[in-house]
Amino acid sequence: MMKSGELVNINFLDIEYLSVGTPVQKEVYQLLRREHFMELLDDYSPILVGTIPLDIDVEDSDLDIICKVYDFDSFERYARGTFGSYEGYTSVCRYVEGVQRIKVNFQCGRWPIEIFGQAIPTVEQNGYRHMIVEHRLLELYGQQFKDRVRALKQSGVKTEPAFARILGLEGDPYQKLLENVDWK
Helix, strand or coil: CCCCCCCCCCCCCCHHHHHHCCHHHHHHHHHHHHHCHHHHCHHHCCEEECHHHHCCCCCCCCEEEEEECCCHHHHHHHHHHHHCCCEEEEEEEEEECCEEEEEEEEEECCEEEEEEEECCCHHHCHHHHHHHHHHHHHHHHHHHHHHHHHHHHHCCCCHHHHHHHHHCCCCCHHHHHHCCCCCC
């Protein structure tokens, strides 16, 4: 039995937690299983990150899958061959702050999919690290906090800026949240 104030540990590295989650999480679980996305990306250590795992998704939320990619040309060819037949397929590879990254987007049913790759282990990528901090904050501050985050998101505010605004964090919201990544 969980004690008051005890954080819920979820293994975000295994999508099985989605199978017993909210109706949206169950739908996403079924989609990921049916389309075999995680298995198809297994060589790249995929992790579903973002709003769906945290149950703070809004109507236009997408599925964000991060991957560890070292050979960007090979990954782009693989992604095109594997996902290129999906509606709206695009792939962009570029450098941001000196770090190479690739972003693959397409539509699967009602879900926009974004696959993001960097030459960084997935558990060390900012998308995963942000999700871990946000999960802890949601657990700590409860439903009312979650409702405030979702309301800001529905008004068009991105996830990390929504958290930062509610918490009164000044400066770059993405960096401010990462400053708390090791908080337990």
